[in-house]
Amino acid sequence: MSQIASGPDARLETRDETVSGWSVGQQLQHLVRADASVAEGLLQLLENPSAGDPFGPTLLGRLILWLGFIPRGKGRAPRSTRAEESPAADEVRKELEDVRSLFHECRRRSDELLALERTLAHPVFGGLTIPQWFRFVEVHHEHHLKIVREIRSGSE
Numbered sequence: 001m002s003q004i005a006s007g008p009d010a011r012l013e014t015r016d017e018t019v020s021g022w023s024v025g026q027q028l029q030h031l032v033r034a035d036a037s038v039a040e041g042l043l044q045l046l047e048n049p050s051a052g053d054p055f056g057p058t059l060l061g062r063l064i065l066w067l068g069f070i071p072r073g074k075g076r077a078p079r080s081t082r083a084e085e086s087p088a089a090d091e092v093r094k095e096l097e098d099v100r101s102l103f104h105e106c107r108r109r110s111d112e113l114l115a116l117e118r119t120l121a122h123p124v125f126g127g128l129t130i131p132q133w134f135r136f137v138e139v140h141h142e143h144h145l146k147i148v149r150e151i152r153s154g155s156e
Contacts, residue, residue: 012089016154020147026083027144032095033081039102041120052118053127061125065135070143
């Protein structure tokens with residue numbers, strides 16, 4: 001992700017409406033914002049474990065995590081993770097650096113996180129355990145980076 005964000009600013013504006021309504025920059029900004037939301041939620045759960053969701057994942061959540069695949073065009077990103085219309089490359093890079101530090105803190109506290117017996121709610125997939133959240137991040141990244149690769153391959 002950082003390799004894409006560090007490229008020429010013009011490449012972040014690349015679009016292909018046949019692939020996605022979002023540009024490369026919007027895909028990246030959404031990923032960074034979603035990652036920040038996950039990391040912040042996990043760190044907040046450490047501070048207040050009783051705030052976790054007592055329920056497990058929905059059937060859809062279990063299916064997505066098991067398959068490792070998110071169908072395209074079926075979901076709508078939560079408002080807090082939506083990208084701006086034309087995100088500036090500097091802004092995307094800054095958000096990426098911020099989320100790196102959040103995940104560094106999650107890694108530093110990984111033993112504490114993995115010891116939690118609570119789940120944290122996803123807006124569609126239900127309550128996910130800490131390992132399930134990390135699996136979600138992996139699947140979510142692959143979903144959007146595949147879109148980015150397709151957009152970029154159509155513009156070359």
